Amino acid sequence: MTTPDRQSPAPDTSAPESRDRIYRSPAGIVGGVLLLGLVLWLGIDALVSGHGRTPWLALAALILLIPLIMAFTLRPAVYANEERLRIRNPFRVIVLPWSSVASLRSGYSNEVITTSGAKFQIWAVPVSLRARKKAARRQSRAAAEAAQAGKKGRSGSSAAASDAPIRAQSDKIMHDLRELADLHQKSERAQGEPTVRWAYEVMGPAAAGAVVLAILLAVG
Structure with a gap:
């Protein structure tokens, strides 16, 4: 049995x-x-x-x-994980699964564009033109130092440091968000439609x- x-x-x-x-x-x-x-x-x-x-x-x-x-x-705050981007603006909360994000654009303000063409400003990541100019000067200085070191036949920390671009803080954040979007956009967990709540x-x-x-x- x-x-x-x-x-x-x-x-x-x-x-x-x-x-x-x-x-x-x-x-x-x-x-x-x-x-x-x-x-x-x-x-x-x-x-x-x-x-x-x-x-x-x-x-x-x-x-x-x-x-x-x-x-x-x-x-204002931005919450990002492997599934979605959540933007908390002054009067709205926008939740965007990565599949609905077409691009993240930086100009005089930082914005996210959805696949349907809707555009949302990211208040928590304000653009600082002063910080951008400062980062550009540091990048130019690092490139000049790397070139000088190359002429003298030296390699090491100066040349290695110039490999990573120097960005303003807001541009670093946008770069991180773009990497998350590229990495997870086709993930099964990142599918869905945008939602907006007042x-x-x-x-x-x-x-x-x-x-x-x-x-x-x-x-x-």
Whole structure:
């Protein structure tokens, strides 16, 4: 007499989601913290020591300004992994599987172009023309030093260092994102359609503050 074989549970073949690479603007974060501190200091002072309509105007201004400052300075971020590119802009969150990314373009701003032709700006990676010029000068200097070393018959660190191009920080980030796109665009896990979600958690409070402030100013 034979006993039926027990069916072993099917192995979980689903691969875990890869860890995100996160890109943000340090200058934007520092500027946002400083600007928030200034607005809170002025607003709280007006709330405490103001008279008449001043406290109400200060409260409405705080409700309007705080979400906007956070949206344009602290909120922007880029999350990239092997499956998709997620862009958190001031008022939208754009999720782009790598299969939907046609190109990543750098000019006066950094942008991603989808296969359908849609274009989205990447707020978290601002372009610095000054940093680009500085990187270009360093690249020219390194190339000149490598050429001089070659004439003198020397090889080593100077020549090796010139092999890697010197880029501004934002251009390095865009280069990393292009490499991820090229590497994973045809991956089965990177297929799908783009999704765009409006950031109502930012727009709602800002709109409420704007309405209250407009009413108070209109009433006089």
